Amino acid sequence: MTDILLNSPEARDTAFHFHGYTNAREHEQNGPMIMDCGKGIRVFDNTGKSYIEAMAGLWSVALGFDEVRLADAAYAQMRKLPFYHSFSHKSHGPVIDLAEKLISLAPAPMSKVFFTNSGSEANDTIIKMVWYRSNAMGKPEKKKIISRLRGYHGVTALSASLTGLPNNHRSFDLPFEGIKHTTCPHFWRNGTDGETEEQFATRCAEDLDTMIQQEGPDTVAAFIAEPIMGAGGVVVPPATYWEKIQAVLSRYDILLIADEVICGFGRTGQMFGSQTYDIQPDIITMSKQITSSYIPFSAFMINDRVYEPVADESNRIGVLGHGFTGGAHPVGAAVALETIKIIEERDLVANAAETGAYMMDKLNTLKGHALVGEVRGKGLLAAVEMVAPQGREAEFGAGTLGGRMNVIMTEKGLISRNMIDALAFCPPLIITPAEVDEMVDILTASLDQLAAEL
Known part of the structure; x- marks a missing residue:
């Protein structure tokens, strides 16, 4: 069992790989999430679990994760x-x-x-x-x-x-x-x-x-x-x-x-x-x-x-x-x-405008949620700013809610990125309205779960 653990990609990453934008000591304890492959707007980890990549990697994978051309x-x-x-x-x-x-x-x-x-x-x-x-x-x-x-x-x-x-x-x-x-x-x-x-x-x-x-x-x-x-x-x-x-x-x-x-x-x-x-x-x-x-x-x-x-x-x-x-x-x-x-x-600039407007409409439906302070964006670039429940602001340090939401969304198959308490959404330019619906449904369920936990 020890040999298997030491030979795992997670253990080898922790042993040899120095990560950017990462807490090094926390990484030693928790290890990495290892991505194995991608298709369209999704990536798959080395257990086969699928995730919608709502950040297009790092604001960047315009054409999705399997463009053969x-x-x-x-x-x-x-x-x-x-x-x-x-x-x-x-x-x-x-x-x-x-x-x-x-x-x-x-x-x-x-x-x-x-x-x-x-x-x-x-x-x-x-x-x-x-x-x-x-x-x-x-x-x-x-x-x-x-x-x-x-x-x-x-x-x-x-x-x-x-x-x-x-x-x-x-x-x-x-x-x-x-x-x-x-x-x-x-x-x-x-x-x-x-x-x-x-x-x-x-x-x-x-x-x-x-x-x-x-x-x-x-x-x-x-x-x-x-x-x-x-x-x-x-x-x-x-x-x-x-x-x-x-x-x-x-x-x-x-x-x-x-x-x-x-x-x-x-x-x-x-x-x-x-x-x-x-x-x-x-x-x-x-x-x-x-x-x-x-x-x-x-x-x-x-x-x-x-x-x-x-x-x-x-x-x-x-x-x-x-x-x-x-x-x-x-x-x-x-x-x-x-x-x-x-x-x-493929007229993906127009898709960013049209599907982006659809995405913003869907995200704007969350404005009345108890944990949402602001929704903002343009095209396929948006953020949902989280706020603490009314009267409980002092209980939550900066980034606490955003960090917890990131964990919940990832567990549900959605990768975003919290910038303190702002959740970013920057999906590949190829995203469809149906995929936007799926993304926002997971976001909504995650907000509801966190609200219930609080």
């Missing part, structure tokens, strides 16, 4: 040219085709695409490019970056500094100097009594303006934000927010970076979240759904306003001293091209 695209490219880089004027067909395709899809005029391996790497590189640009323009003091509280932009040292979540900073000696965080645009949580959404949006813009003035407009290079906040709780911007924020940035000649890692490639019911909210960014970050996460891949687009000074500086120095071995990987580029082709062929 992506596997075929990867295999064909591996057979033809399994690797090449883009250093020293080198290139290859898939990345040229992909760069051209992305520029054609861009929600605002863009000039060039730079390829990386993850959203974190992309945002890290973007900040280096912004600094490089400031130096090229003879403005070495213009280096500060403003992000938002509860924003999520990655976990490398620079991108984690941009992220506005405390646990991404604690014990890492972050954030770096020069990274600032302004107001989170969550009206339900941060709005004041009697304040309308538009008034709250005005206050957010005024807070940003005040921060820029306090820091010195000549020292602020860029503002980075997700069209809809993802890991910070699926925070949907209040009415007029983006119009007012962009007016502030324009006033002070500050670059706008749209982090489309979660929102991009159809999630909000448009190809990019920037289109959903009429955002005109200078830089756009992309990852996750760009390959349906079948292979690690990411990119960012820049407009001429960004590109021209950077290109001039690389000419002055003789090289742009930045790049990644796996950046512009031909297999990743081939899979990305096939992913975009499938999204377009």
Whole structure:
């Protein structure tokens, strides 16, 4: 029996695998849930139990878990040219085709695409490019970056500094100097009594303006934000927010970076979240759904306003001293091209809008539940914010209800993710109304079970 236990995949994972976003000591005690295979919107663990993957893995598996065309695209490219880089004027067909395709899809005029391996790497590189640009323009003091509280932009040292979540900073000696965080645009949580959404949006813009003035407009290079906040709780911007924020940035000649890692490639019911909210960014970050996460891949687009000074500086120095071995990987580029082709062929952006509206209608039926404080979302991206039973708020610490709900939902065959007490729902873009019904039925039964237990 001991030999069997020691040879189990759970025991070997605990013995050898150091997990991200996990309590290491708790993992030593409890071990992992091991996924074995997937089909459509479902995954199956190594006991054969089925789960609806309501988070599309990590906001990312757009096409579900068994899209053969992506596997075929990867295999064909591996057979033809399994690797090449883009250093020293080198290139290859898939990345040229992909760069051209992305520029054609861009929600605002863009000039060039730079390829990386993850959203974190992309945002890290973007900040280096912004600094490089400031130096090229003879403005070495213009280096500060403003992000938002509860924003999520990655976990490398620079991108984690941009992220506005405390646990991404604690014990890492972050954030770096020069990274600032302004107001989170969550009206339900941060709005004041009697304040309308538009008034709250005005206050957010005024807070940003005040921060820029306090820091010195000549020292602020860029503002980075997700069209809809993802890991910070699926925070949907209040009415007029983006119009007012962009007016502030324009006033002070500050670059706008749209982090489309979660929102991009159809999630909000448009190809990019920037289109959903009429955002005109200078830089756009992309990852996750760009390959349906079948292979690690990411990119960012820049407009001429960004590109021209950077290109001039690389000419002055003789090289742009930045790049990644796996950046512009031909297999990743081939899979990305096939992913975009499938999204377009099957009109999955429209499905995100239509089935997403259906999902929101179904989730909104939960607003009267004793444990539900708010339902929010757009397209196939939503959150259900839990609240303690009335009069018992002091009994439950932050994240207690969300954590308990996660356990119950998982037992019932639904995988979500609690961000403190907000339950996220970000299913694959291929989800059908019938599958939405099944997902919401499990969520409702889980809420009722927890309410009964309390």
